Amino acid sequence: MMAKNYVGEGEILDVNTGGTAVVGGTVVVMGKRIGVALRDIAANSNGVAAVEGVFNLAKLAGDAVAQGDLLYWDAANARLTVTAAGNTLAGYATGAAAAGVTTVNVKINA
Known part of the structure; x- marks a missing residue:
């Protein structure tokens, strides 16, 4: 009940x-x-x-992301970044994504 x-x-x-x-x-x-x-x-x-789950989303190609890094949504460029200033906290990376890679898996709102 x-x-x-x-x-x-x-x-x-x-x-x-x-x-x-x-x-x-x-x-x-x-x-x-x-x-x-x-x-x-x-x-x-x-x-x-x-508003929960892991999604594969676009990321800034120049960012090297390690598993567990906090990721922020850059709405002006429609992609994730490791840069917090001016962006919205999106979650954390569930795996690494090297510089040059344009997507990353992110656990959103965590």
């Missing part, structure tokens, strides 16, 4: 992307956290985003 105020597990949340259309698999910034759109979301529409 669930408590009367139980809402859900919290792995997937409703999001509204405002005036921007979002392609499924794309990062959505939600304040100080990120989500990954589970399917396309039209501009000015509601959709759903995963």
Whole structure:
């Protein structure tokens, strides 16, 4: 039996992307956290985003990432980076990704 105020597990949340259309698999910034759109979301529409899990996302090719490094979402360039300043904490790397590699696996919101 669930408590009367139980809402859900919290792995997937409703999001509204405002005036921007979002392609499924794309990062959505939600304040100080990120989500990954589970399917396309039209501009000015509601959709759903995963806020837990491990995702393979674009990263700044010049960054060498070690397993466990904190990663930040650079919304202006739509990629992860090890640079915190001006970016949104996304999670941590679940494996290494050398400089020159353009993606990395990240445990989001951890």
